[in-house]
Amino acid sequence: MLPVEVKNLSKTYRSNFGFPVEALKEVSFGVDPGEIVGYLGPNGAGKTTTFKILTGLVKHTSGEASIEGININNYKCRASLGYLPEGPYFYEYLTGEESLFFYASLFGKKHAEIKNRVSFLLDRFEISYAKDRKLQTYSKGMRQRLGFAQCIINDPQLVILDEPMSGLDPMGRKQFREAILELKENGKTVLLSSHIMNDIEMICSRVVLLKSGKIIENATIHEILNKSELTTEIVFKPCDESYKNIFPANEKIRKVADLYSCQLIDLSLKNEIIGKLIAMGHDIVQVNQNHKSLEEYFLDLSKDKL
Amino acid sequence: MIIYSIAKNTFKETARNKIFLVILGFGAVGILLTKIVAFISPETEQKMIIDFGLATIYFFCTIIAIFNGASLIHKDLEKRTIYTVITKPIGRHHFLIGKFFGLIASISVSIILFTIIFVLYCHFINIEINITFYWAVFFIFIQICIISSVSIMFSLISSPLLSATFTIAFYMSGYWVEGLLDLISLIKFDFFKQLMTYVYYLLPKLFYLDIKWEASSGADISYEKLLYMFLHGLFYIIFFLLISNLLLRRKSL
Ligand SMILES: Nc1ncnc2c1ncn2[C@@H]1O[C@H](COP(=O)(O)OP(=O)(O)O)[C@@H](O)[C@H]1O
Numbered sequence: 233m234l235p236v237e238v239k240n241l242s243k244t245y246r247s248n249f250g251f252p253v254e255a256l257k258e259v260s261f262g263v264d265p266g267e268i269v270g271y272l273g274p275n276g277a278g279k280t281t282t283f284k285i286l287t288g289l290v291k292h293t294s295g296e297a298s299i300e301g302i303n304i305n306n307y308k309c310r311a312s313l314g315y316l317p318e319g320p321y322f323y324e325y326l327t328g329e330e331s332l333f334f335y336a337s338l339f340g341k342k343h344a345e346i347k348n349r350v351s352f353l354l355d356r357f358e359i360s361y362a363k364d365r366k367l368q369t370y371s372k373g374m375r376q377r378l379g380f381a382q383c384i385i386n387d388p389q390l391v392i393l394d395e396p397m398s399g400l401d402p403m404g405r406k407q408f409r410e411a412i413l414e415l416k417e418n419g420k421t422v423l424l425s426s427h428i429m430n431d432i433e434m435i436c437s438r439v440v441l442l443k444s445g446k447i448i449e450n451a452t453i454h455e456i457l458n459k460s461e462l463t464t465e466i467v468f469k470p471c472d473e474s475y476k477n478i479f480p481a482n483e484k485i486r487k488v489a490d491l492y493s494c495q496l497i498d499l500s501l502k503n504e505i506i507g508k509l510i511a512m513g514h515d516i517v518q519v520n521q522n523h524k525s526l527e528e529y530f531l532d533l534s535k536d537k538l
Numbered sequence: 539m540i541i542y543s544i545a546k547n548t549f550k551e552t553a554r555n556k557i558f559l560v561i562l563g564f565g566a567v568g569i570l571l572t573k574i575v576a577f578i579s580p581e582t583e584q585k586m587i588i589d590f591g592l593a594t595i596y597f598f599c600t601i602i603a604i605f606n607g608a609s610l611i612h613k614d615l616e617k618r619t620i621y622t623v624i625t626k627p628i629g630r631h632h633f634l635i636g637k638f639f640g641l642i643a644s645i646s647v648s649i650i651l652f653t654i655i656f657v658l659y660c661h662f663i664n665i666e667i668n669i670t671f672y673w674a675v676f677f678i679f680i681q682i683c684i685i686s687s688v689s690i691m692f693s694l695i696s697s698p699l700l701s702a703t704f705t706i707a708f709y710m711s712g713y714w715v716e717g718l719l720d721l722i723s724l725i726k727f728d729f730f731k732q733l734m735t736y737v738y739y740l741l742p743k744l745f746y747l748d749i750k751w752e753a754s755s756g757a758d759i760s761y762e763k764l765l766y767m768f769l770h771g772l773f774y775i776i777f778f779l780l781i782s783n784l785l786l787r788r789k790s791l
């Protein structure tokens with residue numbers, strides 16, 4: 233019984249005018265307990281659509297899916313689910329505290345039962361100072377934090393976050409990353425989408441890459457980084473102009489302050505070039521061996537599968 | 539419990555809306571102005587004032603029902619506030635019924651407030667109020683529940699402005715339908731005759747629930763008839779809510 237299990241899920245949107253849109257095509261994947269899985273893809277890939285199907289907002293065209301072993305057609309499967317929609321949007325006429333009590337009540341929780349949880353979450357997400365203010369007066373960051381708080385109000389086993397970090401400043405992103413890692417420490421499972429790979433790379437154990445409604449990769453970060461080629465960067469301080477003749481014409485040399493660096497395209501030349509540089513008296517400052525970032529890997533993969 | 543919280547939240551939405559309070563204010567003033575109509579024919583003052591008072595209560599509560607009902611669920615869809623609600627372990631029917639009862643709550647508050655103002659006012663100007671008056675108020679309430687369920691139904695398939703328009707048309711047809719049977723007997727083509735007969739049965743007979751005349755003339759109404767009226771209203775409220783539920787269930791949000 234996996235926290236999330238998706239089998240051959242397809243969704244075709246039929247608008248009243250124009251052509252049907254195939255947003256998902258036979259998508260299958262699973263999420264293991266305790267994992268943080270990144271659900272990645274460019275805008276329009278179908279991430280939100282998948283989440284909307286899992287959370288019962290949109291009906292799928294074919295295939296099936298379950299949450300904690302319960303079919304998604306049964307609304308009770310959402311008892312152990314927390315969901316943060318893209319946005320998110322709240323009732324502006326409620327105060328922050330009222331909102332949390334309202335969301336808790338939808339789980340059948342009484343005011344007294346949930347009081348501690350609400351005040352804990354208000355504190356945890358640093359909105360207790362504004363808990364009696366109407367949401368009209370909340371900033372984007374505060375809304376996003378309130379969104380996170382309502383998402384875990386029921387202490388869910390599975391948390392689905394749709395673009396949780398978009399539109400946040402670096403400080404806000406860091407807070408969110410910490411909150412997500414905290415969930416993992418507490419044994420929760422997290423499925424989050426993003427089109428920003430760097431955020432994901434830092435926290436996810438596994439990624440599912442989606443493009444045009446199809447899954448093009450499903451692997452752990454570790455596997456992906458091992459699969460992806462290494463690149464070598466040579467940083468040096470030249471003593472004269474002679475270094476220009478050492479590098480082949482297609483290798484680009486960049487100058488940063490008084491240092492020069494070259495990201496080698498042809499890795500087989502690495503030792504030869506370094507040898508020549510030393511022999512001619514140039515000062516080698518650094519040789520870096522880098523894995524490609526998730527983003528570069530993803531861009532390569534997208535190109536291949538086009 | 540879930541339905542109660544959604545209803546409570548919906549009620550808060552209305553109660554914290556300034557326009558609602560303004561309509562309440564206008565209604566209260568409207569009721570106090572009923573005395574003016576008495577000048578038209580002083581000998582039937584009692585009848586005129588009760589008749590006009592009930593009409594005023596009806597009018598303002600209908601406005602509240604139509605304009606709140608027509609935008610009620612639409613607002614949730616458009617502002618996407620529904621995303622954090624429907625994704626909790628609740629069914630769409632919980633949401634629908636909760637919204638409906640929330641609207642009914644604000645209508646109840648308005649109708650009770652208007653009635654209290656009117657009764658106090660009548661006491662003040664020495665106009666006697668009989669039990670049929672209270673039944674008339676109750677059936678105004680039932681009619682407005684029907685109108686609310688209809689406006690919610692329309693709001694699921696069209697914009698607030700259109701659904702308000704449809705609801706007003708629907709409301710008027712609830713009175714015109716009284717003459718419809720006579721009209722149908724005049725139709726020559728069988729097909730249209732059939733069609734119009736269906737339309738006749740589909741439309742709630744709001745005129746049947748209207749007992750303003752009995753209230754103002756102090757006539758008694760049998761309990762049997764009151765029961766029939768109540769069941770008639772209840773049937774249509776449930777009918778339109780069921781259709782709304784079907785519409786909402788099919789919707790991609
Ligand atoms: N309600 C809708 N009606 C028609 N097409 C839609 C609807 N929602 C999304 N789409 C289309 O489905 C595709 C996937 O969208 P979405 O799931 O929002 O992507 P993502 O979240 O990955 O950016 C897009 O091409 C989008 O235009």
Ligand SMILES: [Mg+2]
Nearest residue numbers: 279280318395
């Ligand atoms: Mg999206």
